[in-house]
Amino acid sequence: MNSLTSAVEWSRRFLAEVLTPGDFAIDATAGNGHDTLFLAQRVLPGGDLWAFDIQEAAIDATARRLTEAGFEDRFEVDEPLSAQKAASKTVGLTVFEKTVSPEQASPPENAAATVPERPIRLIHSDHSQMGSLLHGYTKKPKVAVFNLGYLPGGDHALVTRAESTVSALDALAAALAEGGRLxxxxxxxxxxxxxxxxxxxxxxxxxxxxxxxxVSVQFPNRTGRPPYVLVAEKKGVQRRVPTT
Structure with missing residues (x-):
């Protein structure tokens, strides 16, 4: 598949156009770590990167990929909301009883102390928890990327869901920097x-x-049911200049 017909390649073009070293990027579906590494190579040094995945296998795969690429001393694995994990399980995955919205969450008493020394956080959590993590975090994300569906090479029965994806998109839309992209x-x-x-x-x-x-990028003449790409760029707020 060439770059014209690859949804993933198109997604990375849209990301790369606005990313510079020092930016804050989010991979909402770490998977096997390909997008996480792509983002790390563009925001470091000086930037921050969060990568979410609810599957331990995905976090492990992403950690290996970063290590192989020379980022072994730049990431840490984080389970910040482990105290809120439900006792029940669905299809073998730990789930959360409750999603804490940005409005409900309270920032930590010492926010600076919660910022990790290593700039890449591999967050073993459902990405619906993104709002509570972004609340109180002073830096605004420049981009966030999702690859929906199942973990390639993993259990195809374990897939992203509408409720958690929309919750994450809501949180990101509120937090995203002007000129940033989803x-x-x-x-x-x-x-x-x-x-x-x-x-x-x-x-x-x-x-x-x-x-x-x-923007929507689709492939009308491809057979089957090919993936497609959705992009949203946040505009700056236009402020009226007072007349004299």
């Missing part, structure tokens, strides 16, 4: 994808055009 690679061919696809498409269509520019 990029989602939407996979449509797996079982259970329909509800998430519909929710994400609806969320994108409802973004106010006064604050957001949006």
């Amino acid at each position: 990029v989602v690679v939407v996979y449509v061919g797996h079982a259970g994808a329909e509800a998430e696809v519909a929710a994400v498409d609806t969320w994108w269509r409802q973004l106010p055009p006064q604050r957001w520019d949006t």
Whole structure:
């Protein structure tokens, strides 16, 4: 598959266009670590990177990929919300009883003490917890990327879900820096994808055009059900200049 027909390659073009060293980037679905490494290579030195995944296998794979690329002393594995884990489990994955919204969460008493010395955080958590982690964090993310669906090479029954994905998008839309971008690679061919696809498409269509520019990259002549890319760029607030 060439770069013109690769949804992942398109997603990275949109990310690379706005990223510079020192930026804060988020990989909302770490998976096997390919996007995490891509982002690390663009925001470091000086930047910050969070990579989320609820599957331990994904966190391990991402850690290995970063280590192999020479970032072994630049990341740490973090489970910041372990105290809120539910006792129940769904399809073998630990789930959270409650998502703490940015409005409900309180910043830590000493926020500076919670910032890790290593700039890359591999967060073993559902990305619906993103809002509570971003609340009180002073730096605004410049980009966030999602690859929806299942972990490549993993259990295809374990997939991202509409509720958690939309929760993460809501948190990111509020926190994103002006000029920043949200990029989602939407996979449509797996079982259970329909509800998430519909929710994400609806969320994108409802973004106010006064604050957001949006793009959809699709592949009309490809057979099967190819993935597609959604991009949203946050506009700056236009302030009126007082007349004299």
